[in-house]
Amino acid sequence: MVKVGIIGLGAVGDRLLKQFLGHSETQVYAICDSNAGRLQEVKEQVKNVELYTNYKDLLLNPEIDLVYIAVPPKYHHRIALDAVQAKKHVLCEKPLADSYDEAKEMLEAVENASVTHAINFPLAYNDAVNELKKRVIDKEIGETQRVELTMHFPKWPRAWQQNPWIAGREQGGFVREITPHYLQLILELFGDIKEVQSYIQYPSNENDCETSIIARLMLSNGCPVLINGLSGIGRKEEISFKIYGDKGTVALKNWSQLEGERIEKDSHVINVLENNEHQDLISEMVKAINGDKCRLITFKEGFEIQKVLEKLLQSK
Numbered sequence: 001m002v003k004v005g006i007i008g009l010g011a012v013g014d015r016l017l018k019q020f021l022g023h024s025e026t027q028v029y030a031i032c033d034s035n036a037g038r039l040q041e042v043k044e045q046v047k048n049v050e051l052y053t054n055y056k057d058l059l060l061n062p063e064i065d066l067v068y069i070a071v072p073p074k075y076h077h078r079i080a081l082d083a084v085q086a087k088k089h090v091l092c093e094k095p096l097a098d099s100y101d102e103a104k105e106m107l108e109a110v111e112n113a114s115v116t117h118a119i120n121f122p123l124a125y126n127d128a129v130n131e132l133k134k135r136v137i138d139k140e141i142g143e144t145q146r147v148e149l150t151m152h153f154p155k156w157p158r159a160w161q162q163n164p165w166i167a168g169r170e171q172g173g174f175v176r177e178i179t180p181h182y183l184q185l186i187l188e189l190f191g192d193i194k195e196v197q198s199y200i201q202y203p204s205n206e207n208d209c210e211t212s213i214i215a216r217l218m219l220s221n222g223c224p225v226l227i228n229g230l231s232g233i234g235r236k237e238e239i240s241f242k243i244y245g246d247k248g249t250v251a252l253k254n255w256s257q258l259e260g261e262r263i264e265k266d267s268h269v270i271n272v273l274e275n276n277e278h279q280d281l282i283s284e285m286v287k288a289i290n291g292d293k294c295r296l297i298t299f300k301e302g303f304e305i306q307k308v309l310e311k312l313l314q315s316k
């Protein structure tokens with residue numbers, strides 16, 4: 001049984017708390033949130049769990065094997081370094097860090113400490129995404145000509161996402177929140193990103209996050225990636241990731257809907273709505289801790305993603 005300490009019990013921490021509770025090989029041993037009211041709420045739902053308001057106290061607990069870090073991005077760095085120092089395995093939320101230097105230091109720390117390390121990228125365990133990858137790798141869509149990421153929001157942050165940091169320039173914004181998921185996919189499918197040209201627009205209040213990004217990335221095979229992000233527009237939310245090949249196209253819409261077409265057949269649409277969960281993050285994490293073969297997105301990939309993310313955020 002892997003004993004888990006969760007640090008940060010907001011929207012995402014709560015999501016993974018349920019997954020850890022529902023998993024036969026993990027035990028939620030401790031939870032930390034700096035908001036004592038949040039701990040009070042969880043006390044009602046989860047029995048036999050140690051509760052802390054200071055993560056350093058949680059890290060002192062020798063029973064805990066794995067620490068899951070689900071605090072806002074600017075706290076990932078310090079907490080991850082302290083967790084590694086305490087010899088815990090670490091699962092961190094994305095983006096890995098709040099800067100290039102932080103991400104580099106975090107990568108060096110996990111590599112030197114030889115602990116299991118991973119980042120929560122749910123798309124890596126999503127059936128629709130696996131099917132998308134297969135179509136690209138098996139060249140069912142032919143040679144890739146272009147990749148396109150569209151992120152359109154009537155309002156950012158969304159109504160269900162109100163918290164003190166997500167609308168701020170320091171650590172929020174949809175570029176930091178959404179793009180890393182797709183950068184992970186791009187790096188996995190196509191390897192290095194050679195060039196990044198990015199044009200970001202910010203509102204006049206210097207504390208507010210971006211409202212627009214237009215960016216062009218160049219893959220090592222010479223294929224461009226276009227990023228088109230816009231908030232505050234009169235349309236419903238759309239997040240779509242499209243790969244155009246010379247024989248067909250495949251697209252992931254709103255995280256889990258796969259659409260594809262091929263040139264020699266009638267245009268058709270395929271929806272993959274169910275995730276069979278033959279692979280899931282927590283099982284893979286447990287396998288890694290037990291020394292078994294597993295599939296994790298590690299801090300190494302998180303660092304590569306952070307490098308591109310920082311370039312995107314350094315607008316021309």
Ligand SMILES: NC(=O)c1ccc[n+]([C@@H]2O[C@H](COP(=O)([O-])OP(=O)(O)OC[C@H]3O[C@@H](n4cnc5c(N)ncnc54)[C@H](O)[C@@H]3O)[C@@H](O)[C@H]2O)c1
Binds near residue numbers: 011073
């Ligand atoms: N993997 C995904 O699909 C996904 C989706 C959304 C957000 N995220 C990431 O998850 C992280 C958390 O996002 P969220 O939406 O849950 O945020 P949130 O603001 O809803 O929750 C953060 C929680 O952390 C607590 N906290 C803050 N600082 C703390 C500290 N120093 N010690 C202990 N607790 C602390 C807050 O009280 C809060 O309860 C962010 O990095 C975000 O980018 C990941």
